Amino acid sequence: MNVLTFPSNEELNEAAAGLLTATLHQKANAVLGLATGSTPIGVYEKLVEFYKKGRVSFQSATTFNLDEYVGLPRDHAESYYTFMNTRLFQHIDLPEANAHIPDGHADDPQQECERYDRMIGQAGGIDVQILGIGHNGHIGFNEPGDTLQSATHLIELHEETRKANARFFASIDEVPTKAITVGLGTIMKSKSILLLARGSDKAEIMRRALRGPIDPQCPASFLQLHPQLIVMTDSEAGRLL
Numbered sequence: 235m236n237v238l239t240f241p242s243n244e245e246l247n248e249a250a251a252g253l254l255t256a257t258l259h260q261k262a263n264a265v266l267g268l269a270t271g272s273t274p275i276g277v278y279e280k281l282v283e284f285y286k287k288g289r290v291s292f293q294s295a296t297t298f299n300l301d302e303y304v305g306l307p308r309d310h311a312e313s314y315y316t317f318m319n320t321r322l323f324q325h326i327d328l329p330e331a332n333a334h335i336p337d338g339h340a341d342d343p344q345q346e347c348e349r350y351d352r353m354i355g356q357a358g359g360i361d362v363q364i365l366g367i368g369h370n371g372h373i374g375f376n377e378p379g380d381t382l383q384s385a386t387h388l389i390e391l392h393e394e395t396r397k398a399n400a401r402f403f404a405s406i407d408e409v410p411t412k413a414i415t416v417g418l419g420t421i422m423k424s425k426s427i428l429l430l431a432r433g434s435d436k437a438e439i440m441r442r443a444l445r446g447p448i449d450p451q452c453p454a455s456f457l458q459l460h461p462q463l464i465v466m467t468d469s470e471a472g473r474l475l
């Protein structure tokens with residue numbers, strides 16, 4: 235594991251976007267695993283900036299997002315489809331057909347999960363997977379539990395996660411109760427993983443995830459087993475590492 239701690243958000247964003255840019259320079263048709271949430275927003279802003287300056291192109295890249303709420307219309311302001319379009323996709327040259335997000339409106343969610351894993355496999359797997367981390371140690375929407383699922387699956391969101399995400403909705407009642415998430419096995423099969431964390435409120439869960447025991451009650455702790463894990467934090471989130 236390679237832990238990099240940055241004194242400012244700007245430097246963290248620059249380094250994370252730089253790593254993704256370098257990946258695309260080495261392999262123009264790289265497959266990127268993308269995350270939503272507040273943590274990667276600054277990285278996406280940097281990527282847009284790099285793209286506008288002609289430093290990177292996404293023309294041959296493919297992307298797979300980690301998760302999507304079940305039951306929100308695709309064009310709902312808080313769907314991850316809308317998040318990715320407004321934060322990244324509509325500003326860069328990634329072909330629309332190459333950008334994948336689980337379909338939270340599929341008639342048969344189980345079939346959708348299987349289709350999604352199949353597509354990732356057919357694309358050759360993820361080259362670089364970006365991850366944020368939840369306060370309860372979730373990655374994607376792989377919530378803590380007695381066991382963790384390997385493949386993409388339908389999950390019941392934990393109350394803590396719904397509360398954390400309620401800040402984006404008018405009230406907690408509007409936060410969906412279910413989501414489709416890429417599973418831990420699919421995440422772990424990525425060739426490399428870039429875990430991002432910011433802020434003092436993430437310091438303790440980062441310590442548990444990266445320095446504590448490997449435990450399904452903290453799904454991110456399994457990342458310790460990944461041979462190519464890069465961790466980028468600000469000085470607050472990395473304080474206990």
Ligand code: PGA
Pocket residue numbers: 270271272273274366367368369372373374
């Ligand atoms: P955040 O969410 O980036 O908004 O903190 C991370 C997560 O819940 O995975």
